[in-house]
Amino acid sequence: MAPSVGIPCSLLYFWFYPFWETFFRELGARVVTSGSTNKQILDLGVKEALADACVPVKLYFGHVQALMPEVDFLFVPRLVCLNYQTTYCPKFLGLPDMIRHTFTGSPPLIDIRIDVREGLHALPKAYWQAGRALGAKHAAVARAYLLAWKAQRRYLTLLQKGLLPGEAAPGKSSPTGKRPPDRRGRLVFGVLGYPYLVHDPYISVGLIARLQKMGVGVITLENIPPRLLYRQPLPLDKRLFWTPGDLVYRAALYLLSSRRVHGLIHVTAFGCGPDAMVGKYLEQALRRHPEVPFLTLTVDEHTGEAGMATRIEAFVDMVRRPKAGW
Amino acid sequence: MPRVTFPHVGESYRAFKMLMEDLGNEVIVPPRPSRRTLDLGVRHAPEFACFPVKILLGTYLETCPQGVELIVTTGGVGPCRAGHYAQLHKKILRSLGYAVDVVVLEPPRLYPLDFLHSVRRLNPHRLSFRAIYECVRRAWRKLQALDNLEKLTHKIRPRELRAGETTRVYRRVLEWVDRAYTMREIVEAERAAAEELQKVPQDPAREVFKVGIVGEVYVLLEPASNLEIEEALGHMGVEVERSIFLTGWTRDNTWAETHEVLTVKDAALPYLPELLGGHGRDSVGNTVIFAKRGFHGVIQLAPFTCIPEIVARTILTRVSRDFGIPVLTFFLDEQTGKAGMITRLEAFVDLMRRRKGP
Numbered sequence: 261m262a263p264s265v266g267i268p269c270s271l272l273y274f275w276f277y278p279f280w281e282t283f284f285r286e287l288g289a290r291v292v293t294s295g296s297t298n299k300q301i302l303d304l305g306v307k308e309a310l311a312d313a314c315v316p317v318k319l320y321f322g323h324v325q326a327l328m329p330e331v332d333f334l335f336v337p338r339l340v341c342l343n344y345q346t347t348y349c350p351k352f353l354g355l356p357d358m359i360r361h362t363f364t365g366s367p368p369l370i371d372i373r374i375d376v377r378e379g380l381h382a383l384p385k386a387y388w389q390a391g392r393a394l395g396a397k398h399a400a401v402a403r404a405y406l407l408a409w410k411a412q413r414r415y416l417t418l419l420q421k422g423l424l425p426g427e428a429a430p431g432k433s434s435p436t437g438k439r440p441p442d443r444r445g446r447l448v449f450g451v452l453g454y455p456y457l458v459h460d461p462y463i464s465v466g467l468i469a470r471l472q473k474m475g476v477g478v479i480t481l482e483n484i485p486p487r488l489l490y491r492q493p494l495p496l497d498k499r500l501f502w503t504p505g506d507l508v509y510r511a512a513l514y515l516l517s518s519r520r521v522h523g524l525i526h527v528t529a530f531g532c533g534p535d536a537m538v539g540k541y542l543e544q545a546l547r548r549h550p551e552v553p554f555l556t557l558t559v560d561e562h563t564g565e566a567g568m569a570t571r572i573e574a575f576v577d578m579v580r581r582p583k584a585g586w
Numbered sequence: 587m588p589r590v591t592f593p594h595v596g597e598s599y600r601a602f603k604m605l606m607e608d609l610g611n612e613v614i615v616p617p618r619p620s621r622r623t624l625d626l627g628v629r630h631a632p633e634f635a636c637f638p639v640k641i642l643l644g645t646y647l648e649t650c651p652q653g654v655e656l657i658v659t660t661g662g663v664g665p666c667r668a669g670h671y672a673q674l675h676k677k678i679l680r681s682l683g684y685a686v687d688v689v690v691l692e693p694p695r696l697y698p699l700d701f702l703h704s705v706r707r708l709n710p711h712r713l714s715f716r717a718i719y720e721c722v723r724r725a726w727r728k729l730q731a732l733d734n735l736e737k738l739t740h741k742i743r744p745r746e747l748r749a750g751e752t753t754r755v756y757r758r759v760l761e762w763v764d765r766a767y768t769m770r771e772i773v774e775a776e777r778a779a780a781e782e783l784q785k786v787p788q789d790p791a792r793e794v795f796k797v798g799i800v801g802e803v804y805v806l807l808e809p810a811s812n813l814e815i816e817e818a819l820g821h822m823g824v825e826v827e828r829s830i831f832l833t834g835w836t837r838d839n840t841w842a843e844t845h846e847v848l849t850v851k852d853a854a855l856p857y858l859p860e861l862l863g864g865h866g867r868d869s870v871g872n873t874v875i876f877a878k879r880g881f882h883g884v885i886q887l888a889p890f891t892c893i894p895e896i897v898a899r900t901i902l903t904r905v906s907r908d909f910g911i912p913v914l915t916f917f918l919d920e921q922t923g924k925a926g927m928i929t930r931l932e933a934f935v936d937l938m939r940r941r942k943g944p
Contacts, residue, residue, distance in 0.1 A: 310900050312890070312917050338860060347665045350862040354897035357858050361904035373860075497673050501665045501863075533893040536634035537670050544677060 264290040266331030268323035274425045274455035279412040286404035287396045294323040297462035314529045315560045316456045340375035346503040419482040425459045448477040450515040452508045453527030465568040481511045505534035516549045523553045523579040530560035587612040591649040592658045593642050596807045597732045600764045605725035610711030616645045619810040624920050637889035637919050638804035650684045661692040666863030731776035733831045743820030745788040795938050798876030799828045800869040801887035806830050813924045829872040857901050866894030877909035882938045890919035
């Protein structure tokens with residue numbers, strides 16, 4: 261029987277799922293995902309993870325536990341650096357070690373280390389190791405790798421056309437046929453934050469759906485082409501060290517300077533290390549743009565629906581009132 | 587003369603003050619962090635920034651009204667947040683209306699030109715490189731003397747006959763080292779101070795537990811930030827060995843990694859092969875080493891929300907089980923109270939006593 265590979269639906273799943281899913285499927289493995297977050301998964305994670313960890317890490321622990329009894333391999337990559345400049349948060353760097361040393365009975369981990377600074381072929385080499393863990397032949401890995409890239413590129417194109425990760429079809433490898441939203445003549449908010457908070461409706465308490473229901477267009481980090489972000493000049497002496505944090509900060513500056521949004525919402529997790537810095541820099545950047553209202557939403561495992569709804573409604577009303585008729 | 591200040595890290599300010607004055611700066615000595623320092627820091631720092639950010643900001647806010655023009659601090663290249671402190675502090679201080687500049691000493695191995703430029707800015711006397719080298723050598727020796735004396739107090743305090751005697755003598759002899767200026771004076775002051783500390787009446791037969799202390803560098807080095815945990819442990823009859831001292835840390839980050847740290851890396855390898863920034867891997871590696879050296883327990887100190895230490899803590903659970911060594915973790919922030927800490931420490935000491943048997 262084909263070996264099954266489990267992919268926890270949390271953290272960078274929202275960015276790289278098409279790649280990972282295609283890669284392992286083309287290698288002949290059965291890909292099992294943990295599905296979207298629910299209360300049970302969250303409770304499992306909160307029980308096993310360290311109390312001081314942030315909620316995304318707790319969720320990841322929960323997703324891993326949900327998968328553990330069902331799969332032969334668990335895919336827990338160690339993402340270090342993908343753009344030659346910034347690294348991921350230290351928790352991503354130590355993720356496989358945290359999982360391995362917390363769950364003694366876990367299935368074997370495929371914990372490839374992805375750091376493009378290692379050399380020209382670091383990325384294919386890392387995936388070659390993943391393929392070898394499944395016992396695949398060299399040619400098969402090369403084929404799967406190329407097909408995975410193709411799927412990922414299609415996914416990124418859809419995202420940049422304005423679709424959100426949930427709509428650009430994780431779980432399905434073909435586009436759903438949904439058209440990008442038409443934002444003309446509507447209120448548009450930038451919703452910035454890490455994909456595992458913004459696009460996980462359970463932990464963000466349906467933030468995006470709620471905004472859309474209120475008739476607000478949403479631009480997220482994934483909708484902005486990265487090359488525009490990397491061209492954005494930074495008012496800092498030293499660039500931020502963490503890839504997602506750096507992108508969020510650049511995205512905010514880009515949205516402000518291109519005047520594309522009427523309001524900005526920053527979603528952050530309670531106790532998030534990088535966001536302590538990113539949040540403060542955002543606050544200072546927004547001070548130079550008093551015309552754009554700014555809201556920081558901090559989520560954790562106790563976030564309640566009513567409190568969240570009240571804050572979002574109040575914020576939307578506040579932005580909408582001076583623009584009567586929107 | 588430019589007015590210069592720097593972070594307050596334990597007793598090290600005595601050496602830095604001497605160095606900065608030799609180079610021709612007017613030094614505004616940072617006060618020991620207090621409740622007021624914390625209040626100031628907490629008011630202006632981001633909520634989830636780690637504890638050191640808040641203490642340092644508070645310290646700067648106490649010294650800046652005295653006309654500080656330049657703040658000297660260390661940098662870093664990530665992924666630990668410490669590398670961003672300088673920039674964040676500068677932005678916050680500027681937004682509060684203080685016209686200060688920050689000189690960030692980045693690791694000279696990575697940014698040699700930047701480092702030379704920073705040194706030049708701190709050198710209004712325009713001393714030659716050779717003269718600077720002499721000044722640094724003296725300051726370095728003083729720093730070593732301060733570290734050695736502190737290590738000695740860790741050994742003597744758990745065995746002292748009259749509680750608090752060691753701390754009293756230590757406070758007094760620190761002033762001797764502080765006043766020493768030439769190389770010979772520093773060596774002599776250190777020797778005299780060590781002798782004076784040895785004279786503290788001790789009970790050599792007392793049962794003493796050995797506890798290793800690991801964790802994030804600032805909360806380890808600044809007693810005001812860890813609520814004098816080493817002193818508290820000493821009074822409970824525990825001899826502590828701290829994994830990080832300022833001299834060792836500086837050496838690792840400037841010219842060479844010590845052999846000791848190489849073994850720390852190797853010790854951590856089976857548990858944490860990746861460098862996390864900060865002292866995450868060192869915490870794991872040092873715990874393994876303390877366990878192999880037969881210590882009775884390990885205490886990990888970390889600021890609240892410190893990312894590398896959270897990863898380390900998750901893995902330390904396993905290390906603790908594998909080596910059978912108890913590990914106690916304190917996540918410190920402005921809410922941490924001394925009474926709660928003492929209770930936990932007492933329970934920890936009881937646990938070690940029971941494990942050791944009658």
